[in-house]
Amino acid sequence: MSLLLLHLLLLLLLLLSTTTTTTSPSPPIGVVYNPLHHPPKTHIVSSLRASTFTRVRLLDPSPSDIRAFSYSNLRLLLSLPNSYIPSFSASPSSSLRWASSHLLPFHPRSSISAVSLGHHSSSPSLLPALTNLRSSLLRLGLLHISVTTVVSFDSISPLFPPSAARFNSSVAPELIEFLSKTNSSFLIDIQPFQLYRTQTSTPIGFAVFADHPFGFRTDPFTGLRYRNLYDVMVDAAVSAVEAKMKKGGRLPVVVSATGWPSGGGEEEPAEVGEVYAEMYLKGLVRHLESGVGTPMRREGAEEVYVFELFDNWARRGPESGRHWGVWFENLTGKYEGVDFSGAGRGGGCGWPGGAGVWVVVLVFLV
Numbered sequence: 501m502s503l504l505l506l507h508l509l510l511l512l513l514l515l516l517s518t519t520t521t522t523t524s525p526s527p528p529i530g531v532v533y534n535p536l537h538h539p540p541k542t543h544i545v546s547s548l549r550a551s552t553f554t555r556v557r558l559l560d561p562s563p564s565d566i567r568a569f570s571y572s573n574l575r576l577l578l579s580l581p582n583s584y585i586p587s588f589s590a591s592p593s594s595s596l597r598w599a600s601s602h603l604l605p606f607h608p609r610s611s612i613s614a615v616s617l618g619h620h621s622s623s624p625s626l627l628p629a630l631t632n633l634r635s636s637l638l639r640l641g642l643l644h645i646s647v648t649t650v651v652s653f654d655s656i657s658p659l660f661p662p663s664a665a666r667f668n669s670s671v672a673p674e675l676i677e678f679l680s681k682t683n684s685s686f687l688i689d690i691q692p693f694q695l696y697r698t699q700t701s702t703p704i705g706f707a708v709f710a711d712h713p714f715g716f717r718t719d720p721f722t723g724l725r726y727r728n729l730y731d732v733m734v735d736a737a738v739s740a741v742e743a744k745m746k747k748g749g750r751l752p753v754v755v756s757a758t759g760w761p762s763g764g765g766e767e768e769p770a771e772v773g774e775v776y777a778e779m780y781l782k783g784l785v786r787h788l789e790s791g792v793g794t795p796m797r798r799e800g801a802e803e804v805y806v807f808e809l810f811d812n813w814a815r816r817g818p819e820s821g822r823h824w825g826v827w828f829e830n831l832t833g834k835y836e837g838v839d840f841s842g843a844g845r846g847g848g849c850g851w852p853g854g855a856g857v858w859v860v861v862l863v864f865l866v
């Protein structure tokens with residue numbers, strides 16, 4: 501009898517150790533915010549503070565946009581468009597001027613984690629511009645603000661299997677070296693929607709975290725199982741990065757934008773719309789909060805930014821491009837099931853205190 505008890509105990513201990521080693525803390529979830537169309541006024545910032553978002557990625561912010569986030573506890577990632585690259589690379593005084601007017605006056609009251617310069621740029625001036633920007637920050641004593649860029653997912657192929665994914669020549673090995681040497685992170689937009697619309701063979705369930713339990717794909721080289729397109733894409737980025745790194749090096753991967761449009765034009769796939777957008781976002785949050793990471797990286801992405809806070813009516817291109825907002829302009833959530841507002845927190849999707857449950861069972865048995 502006591503032997504049986506001992507066995508049970510050992511089994512539980514084993515379970516306990518596996519539940520605690522296979523999950524990590526879930527990554528912070530932020531949101532992409534374009535202040536050009538909706539300047540961050542006090543009520544927007546206080547709604548963001550009350551929301552479940554803990555990070556904000558500000559696109560091309562003005563000094564007053566950055567000031568609006570003073571004392572907010574929201575960590576900022578500032579993103580500058582490609583138009584800054586020529587001047588920053590031409591002279592360090594230009595990046596010094598930008599940092600003096602945009603960062604110095606507000607740091608550390610506005611908490612800025614990083615500046616990303618360039619979006620999908622393959623310009624040879626990118627690296628010199630990043631280097632100048634970094635030396636400007638160091639000169640101003642802003643030692644904890646890192647410098648990075650958003651790399652295009654189009655530079656990665658093949659997508660499957662993820663372990664075989666590599667960058668094309670548009671991503672210089674020196675860029676990866678710069679990021680790893682300066683303790684920075686690798687930023688990439690992970691948009692399963694864009695892949696879904698071009699690769700019609702992808703099942704919709706796989707793209708929106710809604711596949712049935714046996715709907716996985718196995719990477720034949722690693723044996724890892726993929727249950728959603730998001731993980732495939734993140735791990736493809738992870739392998740492409742790791743293939744360019746020196747042995748033993750590690751570079752955190754940040755998902756700089758991910759989402760799903762709530763509407764689109766008639767010529768676009770039927771799966772634009774609120775139903776699928778809500779499925780994607782809900783599935784994404786559940787997946788991130790579960791703390792399982794991706795098949796390749798237990799800690800998954802370092803941070804994840806939902807794209808985007810408000811619909812952008814000024815964006816050119818396909819109709820769907822204007823409908824990625826997760827909040828209406830009156831600051832209520834567009835999706836009932838996942839509104840990020842903090843009002844309906846505790847959807848109960850996680851397993852509260854997984855390890856704690858086992859401890860209680862153990863104590864009871866003993």
Ligand SMILES: *[C@@H]1O[C@H](CO)[C@@H](O)[C@H](O)[C@H]1NC(C)=O
Nearest residue numbers: 620622652654655668669670
């Ligand atoms: C290489 O990557 C860039 C994006 O950085 C993309 O625009 C280009 O089409 C890719 N080239 C090839 C040959 O796939």
Ligand SMILES: *[C@@H]1O[C@H](CO)[C@@H](O)[C@H](O)[C@H]1NC(C)=O
Nearest residue numbers: 643644646680681682683684
């Ligand atoms: C990177 O981080 C490590 C460990 O935190 C630190 O020792 C090192 O000085 C940092 N390097 C730079 C360039 O900031």
Ligand SMILES: *[C@@H]1O[C@H](CO)[C@@H](O)[C@H](O)[C@H]1NC(C)=O
Nearest residue numbers: 827828829830831832833834
């Ligand atoms: C907010 O705006 C949306 C869209 O215009 C509308 O459907 C919703 O009822 C509004 N909510 C409140 C509380 O005003």
